[in-house]
Amino acid sequence: MSALPVSARLAWWGTAWLRGGVGPDDVLDAVHGDDVAHVVTSADGPSSLLLELAAARNRGADGAAAAFPAPGDPAGLRGPRELTSAAIEAGEVVLLPGAGLVPRRVGRAVEWTVLPAERRPPPDLGDADRQLRAAVLHAANALADLDAARWQPLVADELHDLRTGVPLHAPPGTPARCLDLAGRALHLEAVVELALGDDGGAVSASEAAARRALLEPLERAARHALTAACSPDGWPPPAAAAGHR
Incomplete structure (x- = not known):
């Protein structure tokens, strides 16, 4: 927690x-x-x-x-x-x-x-999940082309496992889908922070900039996913949420 x-x-x-x-x-x-x-x-x-x-x-x-x-x-x-x-x-x-x-x-x-605060449209939980998965796949494939395994093996390994998430505890009524999505979002935010904090492994300033350009969309998708996971106005109805447990 x-x-x-x-x-x-x-x-x-x-x-x-x-x-x-x-x-x-x-x-x-x-x-x-x-x-x-x-x-x-x-x-x-x-x-x-x-x-x-x-x-x-x-x-x-x-x-x-x-x-x-x-x-x-x-x-x-x-x-x-x-x-x-x-x-x-x-x-x-x-x-x-x-x-x-x-x-x-x-x-x-x-x-x-x-x-x-003004009322805002509720985030779409399913769309946030799909966007996060797509961002992970794109980042993992693109970083493979930049030889991420050489400069930061941990980042390369973690990006290739979509199931990895930070263990979390939630109160009754929190959809299991939100718990899973929040855990993956927090895990990926930590991976991005680790990767962006290691520009010293880049062989050039342009390579460091390329890595940053690839990872920043993943960080954004993780923040959007965490927002959706913590927005009950966009959660599925209780009966539907129970079906995901």
Whole structure:
């Protein structure tokens, strides 16, 4: 569970609480992990994660979503600009009806800022999965042409195994398909980070640039996949989700 970004943990356990699957202590234990404190600030003054979830429930929410945007790719967001900019800087955000919670780590604590958020179209889980698989295959084949096994054998091996994923724990009601997709997305993000951090193995600047150009689409597909896996507004209905277990 600790491998999940904090926004993903709040999205999964917050959704489970909103749907009656876990208690408030379960949410706090899962989201806080080893952190010493989580504090929430909003335009109305100090708040808390449970208060924000309760307010969202009062507005009719039955789920909390997470998005993982990057510069030039505001994946899973529709604005407004203040929220999008803050979420891109943080690399993650939790979305509730009318509000976004942007985390910022301060030592072993996390500060959450509540900002207005526009409603966005739900991500397509199946499309995100297909795009991730296609990106892996393309990257693996292209890097083979660049002799990836020579400069970074681990990257070459990991890219060729589509089944590899980070082991994760999820609350009741999380579709098994989302658990699998999130694990693979996190694994591939780690592989890309490893590969992009080893330009020293390139024989030239142009070769390093070629590797980066090949791996950046994979990183983007992984972020989109993680966003879809953490967006209950795009999950299959419970009966369909149970059929994937």
